[in-house]
Amino acid sequence: MAEAHQAVAFQFTVTPEGIDLQLSHQALTEIYRSGLRSWKKRIIRLKNSVITGVYPASPSSWLFVVIAILATMYTRSDPSMGLIAKIQEHLPVSQSMSSQCQTVVSAVLFSTLLWLLLIFTMRLCLKQLLSYHRWIFEQHGKMSTTTKVWVALVRIFSGRKPLLYSYQGSLPNLPVPAIKDTLKRYLESVRPLMDDTQYERMTKLAGEFESRLGNRLQWYLKLKSLWASNYVSDWWEEYVYLRGRSPIMVNSNYYGMDFLYVTPTPIQAARAGNTIHAMFLYRRKLNREELKPSRIPGTVIPLCAAQCERMFNTTRTPGEETDTVQHWQDSDYVAVYHRGRYFRLRAYQAGRLLSPREIEFQIQRILDDPSAPCAGEAKLGALTAGDRIPWAQARSKYFSSGLNKRSLDCIEKAAFFVTLDDDVQGMMEYDPAGTLDRYAKCLLHGKCYDRWFDKSFSVVIFKNGKNGINAEHSWADAPVIAHLWEYVVATDCFQLGYNSEGHCKGDVDPSLAEPQKLTWKIPPECEERISQSLAVAQALADDIDFHVISFRDFGKGKIKKCRVSPDAFIQVALQLAYFRNRKTFCLTYEASMTRLFREGRTETVRSCTNESSAFVKALVGGESADVCRRLFRAASDTHQNLYRMAMTGAGIDRHLFCLYVVSQYLGVESPFLKEVLSEPWRLSTSQTSIQQVELFDLVNHPEYISCGGGFGPVADDGYGVSYYIVGDSLINFHISCKHSCPDTDAHKFGTQITKALHDLLDLMSPGQKEPSKTEEGRPELKKNL
Known part of the structure; x- marks a missing residue:
């Protein structure tokens, strides 16, 4: 193979006339330039460390x-x-x-x-x-x-x-809330979910916990908060993500979509070329800390950037008791999957990043490669989609040495993973709703073996030029990946672009070595393990019911005219939709970030409140508009206050979670904590917002809007709802649940959400009702589908 020959810098043989030394000038040049690139990166890191270390001075x-x-x-x-x-x-x-x-x-x-x-x-x-x-x-x-x-x-x-990490040393530590305040807020949050007898019992349990065990556990947490940068994040990563033994596909990983109306090029290799090149441009900015520090929108307040450190060159490694997250300082290639084969595609040649056109050329070589997969290779990725213990055992037994280890190392140490999918995806004119649902479901789990779910993220390029991303959750939360994805899709279309034929711009170096096909030696016993993991993953994937709504009837523009927070408006609408759908209320999870603090991740906003349930009951019960409006204002204000408290370290759930972890370390049982931590989140919600508004000119280019992303349901009998507020007149909803639960239906719940949004707008702005356009395509944009 060409790449194998070029890897040899010199050869020598011993002959009767002496030693015959043969040097490869090309290989030595490659070694020199690669080393030069490595040293440049070290110098840049050292320089940035000095600048960040003395910040805010210079x-x-x-x-x-x-x-x-x-x-x-x-x-x-x-x-x-x-x-x-x-x-x-x-x-x-x-x-x-x-x-x-x-x-x-x-x-x-x-x-x-x-x-x-x-x-x-x-x-x-x-x-x-x-x-x-x-x-x-x-x-x-x-x-x-x-x-x-x-x-x-x-x-x-x-x-x-400031550089990307300049504020890290100045961010405050996450405070430990007073245990009395946390218990009070907890009891308020569960009041609408319990009758008087249940509530009285829970109040008694909380009181006993506070008076007996709570203060002792609290003392340990305060001690940890003085010692550690963040008293929550390491335990959250370890116990919520890495110790989970069930599949991470669907249960943990999440996805992001391409543009909703536009496909920049129908050529799969070309889209891959620009996408991969843009990814490496982002990584270069990340390594040089040239990305601006994230801030609260419209303010000077910085957010923690610690999660960015493990974005590239990272994988989750399975273990029998707990997984680990491994991160490497650098990687000059990506791992590519196509039709059951795995390839190593170098993104650098002689120390320089390949141009988009050169990457397209290399991707086309992979697409044209007629070779068949090795025995057992085609569905190897299913190991990362099934239960973690069988994967850990198989990895230890069959991939710990020799050829298999070298090939697995190549995948795990890659900058990121790329799937060249043979499917055609995206919203199609003949069936906008159905094709969008299939697109989302495909990004969430694919065929269960054509993604490497352990990688920090996998980029998926479809046959018709659409793309998407699937991300592993333990190392970072969705806003971090969303920041990367916004940059990539914007750079792809508005900076790199394509020529008139749909190919990437630029020239190709004819000396590029072909992508290296990875080889495996997988025994029959391992193939059986792969089949078992695939069966588990396939059953999980088949059970997922998914529905995506592109709600275009109105957006945050009209909501703000009602003097209501768009997020609070949507959360109350979800409560109304759930009550109409299930005739009851449920424990509701809304993700809020705590990145105002060092190494902060997320906190829970319990969106089902006394105020929101009172409003829903009043509206469904036919109370007057004035009464309903007053109750809606109260519900909205309460939600906003809870969201702000969660952001500023006064949340409920992370504190209770850490108290539970301490109790387990001490070997003591708490009936109160055990019951709290076992309560199911039947409605799990999350908002993804646009962070880099300067990259998207939605006024002049309204068709360049993303559909956002989503995740699987948290509870077997519940819903997962992700929403993406785009501009002033579009809200995208991603709704998931399970077919196996007779009480859930993603499409019916989507219908209830649409109705609830209209009802709330009618209530808060009477006489402004407009005909629904949600299920209709926008005529001026249909040509771009």
């Missing part, structure tokens, strides 16, 4: 402080109040230097210490400023004087041109 400020101190000394004044003289007395090399040189060295040392002290003080001040959260509870458009002063101080102490 390295050049050290020189300013040194010059200022030396200047004051020459004016016969001593700004150090005698410290420079003390340093001079204790210089270890004072005997070998002149008196003037000793003074200068001592002044430089004092200046450096003073500079470090100033940096520490500035960082401490910024950390204290970022611990102020009253601003988030203030009424929109009415900023208090205190908050105005605070904003000004944050701007002053934030420095200029």
Whole structure:
């Protein structure tokens, strides 16, 4: 194989005439350029570490402080109040230097210490400023004087041109809420779900827990919060994600979609070329910390960027008791799956990133490759889709050495995974709703063996040029992947583009080595394991009922005119839809981020409240419009307050979860915590918002809108609902449930959501009802389907 020959830099043979040494100039050049690229990355990392380490000051400020101190000394004044003289007395090399040189060295040392002290003080001040959260509870458009002063101080102490990780050392630690407050809020959250007898029993359990075991467990949590950067995140990753032994496909992984109306090119290889190239451009920006730090929209408040560190070159490795997340510093290739074969596709040649046209050329080589899969290779990926223990056992027994280990290492150490899918997906004009449902379901689980679900993320390129992404959940949450995906699809269309024939732009280097086909030696026993995992995964995939709604009747524009938060409006609509669908209320999960704190991830907003249930009962019961409007306002305000509390570290569920973990470490049982942690989330919801609005000009290009993404149901008898608010006039809903539950139906629930949205808008803005356009295609956009 060509790539095997080029991997040999030199050969030598011993002959009667001596040693015959043969050097490969091309291979040595490749080694030199690859090494040069590696050293450049190390230097960039070192430089960024220095810049981030001294932030909010800059390295050049050290020189300013040194010059200022030396200047004051020459004016016969001593700004150090005698410290420079003390340093001079204790210089270890004072005997070998002149008196003037000793003074200068001592002044430089004092200046450096003073500079470090100033940096520490500035960082401490910024950390204290970022611990102020009253601003988030203030009424929109009415900023208090205190908050105005605070904003000004944050701007002053934030420095200029921060790198991606510049704020990490200044972010506050997540506080541990008072146990009394958490229990009070918990009891309020379950009141609408229990009758008087059940509620009285739960109140008694909570009281006994607080008076007996709670304070002891709380003490351990406070101790951890003083020691660790975040008292929740490591346990959350370990016990919620990595210790789960059921399939991560559907149960944990989630997906993101392509543009809803536009397919930039129908050529599969071309779309792959631009997509892969854009991914590596993003990784380059990530490694150089050139991405702007994420902030709360419309504010100067930074969000934690720690989750970005493991985005690329990362995989989840199965274990019998717990999985682990492995991350490598660098990888210059991607792993590609096509028709049962796995390939290694190098993205760099002679130290440079391949152009989109060159990657397209390499992808086309894979598509045209007629070779058959090795025995057992075609459905190998099913191991990552089934239960974790059989996968861990198979990995240890069949993939721990030799050829199989080398091929598996190639997949796991790749920058990311790429699937070249033979299916045609996307919203089609002949059946917009049905084809969108199939598209979402395909991205969630595919054929159960044509994705590598353990990789940090897998990019899927379909035969007709549509694409999508499937992400593993343990290493990061959806907003992090959404940030990457926004950049990729925008760069693909608006910066890289395609020529008139639909191919990527640029030229091809004819010396490119062919992609390397991975080879395997899989015994029959392992093939049996693969078949068993596939059966488990296939049964799970077949049970998933999925429905995607592209709701175009109205969006956040009209909702805001009602002076209501769009998120609160949708959450109350979901409560109304669920009650109409199931004739009862349920424990509702809405994901909120805690990235205002260092290493923060998520918190739960319990959206089913006393206020929302009172409103739903009033509306369904036929109360007057005035009464319903008043109750709706109360429900909306309560939800907004709960969301803000979750964001600022005053949530319920992560605190209770950590108390439970401590109880398990101590070997003590708590009937209260055991019951709380076993309660099913029958309605699990999440909003994905557009973060990089500067990348999308939706006014001039309204067709370039994404459909968002979704996830599987959390409970066997519940729904998973993801929604994506796009612009002022579009909301996309991704609804999942299970066919095996007779009480759930994704399409019926979708119909109830649509009706609830219209009913709420009619209630809050009477006389403005419009005909439904949700199930109709927009005429001006149909040509792009």
